[in-house]
Amino acid sequence: QQQVKQSPQSLIVQKGGISIINCAYENTAFDYFPWYQQFPGKGPALLIAIRPDVSEKKEGRFTISFNKSAKQFSLHIMDSQPGDSATYFCAAKRGYQKVTFGTGTKLQVIP
Amino acid sequence: EPEVTQTPSHQVTQMGQEVILRCVPISNHLYFYWYRQILGQKVEFLVSFYNNEISEKSEIFDDQFSVERPDGSNFTLKIRSTKLEDSAMYFCASSEALDRRIGSNQPQHFGDGTRLSIL
Numbered sequence: 001q002q003q004v005k006q007s008p009q010s011l012i013v014q015k016g017g018i019s020i021i022n023c024a025y026e027n028t029a030f031d032y033f034p035w036y037q038q039f040p041g042k043g044p045a046l047l048i049a050i051r052p053d054v055s056e057k058k059e060g061r062f063t064i065s066f067n068k069s070a071k072q073f074s075l076h077i078m079d080s081q082p083g084d085s086a087t088y089f090c091a092a093k094r095g096y097q098k099v100t101f102g103t104g105t106k107l108q109v110i111p
Numbered sequence: 112e113p114e115v116t117q118t119p120s121h122q123v124t125q126m127g128q129e130v131i132l133r134c135v136p137i138s139n140h141l142y143f144y145w146y147r148q149i150l151g152q153k154v155e156f157l158v159s160f161y162n163n164e165i166s167e168k169s170e171i172f173d174d175q176f177s178v179e180r181p182d183g184s185n186f187t188l189k190i191r192s193t194k195l196e197d198s199a200m201y202f203c204a205s206s207e208a209l210d211r212r213i214g215s216n217q218p219q220h221f222g223d224g225t226r227l228s229i230l
Contacts, residue, residue: 032216043115043202043221044154051216089154096142096208098156098167099219 006102019077021105023090030092038087080109113137115222123228132188134203141208143186147199200224
């Protein structure tokens with residue numbers, strides 16, 4: 001019940017295209033859903049986050065869509081750039097408790 | 112922007128030896144965490160720490176592991192007798208605390224990790 005399922009495992013997108021990563025959760029007690037971006041040799045860096053009382057949040061080229069009834073959320077990267085090539089983790093937590101990470105999506109944006 | 116710093120960046124240790132990983136959380140943060148990531152896998156929670164005591168720990172965090180906040184700035188993870196399977200990236204994270212009674216939606220900020228290699 002603590003799992004966060006993430007797909008796809010890897011994604012190749014043309015420069016300028018839209019990258020879409022999907023996640024699903026089971027624990028309805030989660031109240032915070034962050035996305036982390038990780039480059040090789042670096043720690044996870046917070047990219048964008050959403051609370052379950054909001055259906056969409058946009059920051060620049062990054063948008064989270066949240067469907068509370070379906071217990072699903074997704075990350076959309078508009079106008080994808082080669083510099084966006086990284087591993088993306090969806091995650092969930094409740095209050096100050098641990099972050100539960102998805103399995104990660106390795107994104108490659110090709111010129 | 113304030114950040115979580117971890118030292119060393121890479122630690123190589125013989126199996127059975129003790130190792131201490133060090134972290135300096137962001138200065139006004141009160142919640143501290145350790146996670147690990149085995150190569151190519153997802154990030155796994157180890158332990159959380161608040162008010163000088165463990166708040167939560169995973170099944171990975173057995174008697175070989177301990178955490179400590181020895182002073183006002185450092186937060187350490189000790190592995191007493193390392194095993195080959197302890198080889199991983201270890202990440203420290205911290206977050207602000209607002210009102211613990213109602214929970215907090217403060218994000219956790221991660222350091223760049225310590226790569227632990229057990230030989």
